[in-house]
Amino acid sequence: MSNFLGSHAINMDAKGRLAIPARVREDLAQACGGRIVLTANADEERCLLLYPESQWETIRPQIEALPNMNRMARRLQRLLLGHATPLELDSAGRILVPPTLRSYARLDKKLMLIGQGKKLELWSEERWFAWLDEPADDENMPSEMEALSL
Template sequence: MSNLTGSYSISMDPKGRMAIPARIRESLESSGAARLWITAHMYERCLLVYSEEEWQPVLAKIQALPAGNEHVRRIQRRFIGQAVNLEMDANGRLLVPPTLRDFAHLDKKLMLVCLGNKMELWNEDSWNAFMDQPLEGDMPADLQNLSF
């Protein structure tokens, strides 16, 4: 799943089912990733989608954090406590649970944003508003020397 790219406008039906675009579905299936993990994003009101292969190392890192820290507990509760393992149906659809739909304000119009090793699932209006926001603050040093 480490080579997924692109953004896709997709729809969700009233039952909370969304169809994974054929190109993405084929890539997932060819890498053996018919089951996906979906959880709440830590910083934005969207969902993160991982294959099992990509999910396990991220989960292990978060579980290894010291639970005595309030910030760690908050991250663990949001990221792990809301995670759901889903399998695509025969039509390539996923049923997103109501709690996660509510968290990300998902309704009929969605954006599926592929980021290489994971995907984000956004309410389309929220995605458009996010993309329209100007960047603020200082650019991290790691980005200053990056050229495209």
């Protein structure tokens, strides 16, 4: 089971290639042999989601099973399934981010790779730090968070 934690500042070259940090690369090699699926985040945040292939194959049927006559479900399917791109880390631990995904997440040279347990998020560095500066929406806090003690 994957356990992706931490944040990593990384760079992407003009062709859209980026090197996965060594520690994350090791975890990906162990979890899925370096085979991943990169897709759009369906949330309002324009970032990308990076799943180990095995994790993606667990959630993919759940997304496909959503009622496509429901507008929100159809949007989720179009974003997640429509942008899903199987990739494999090369021998140097790099991936090539497709132009459509670079455009969707507004990725430029400086990026942030953010661990989220079973997956990772890939953000534009500028958008990541802007998101961090946004105030929290305490009014919509789920009850599970109210009981959380850190």
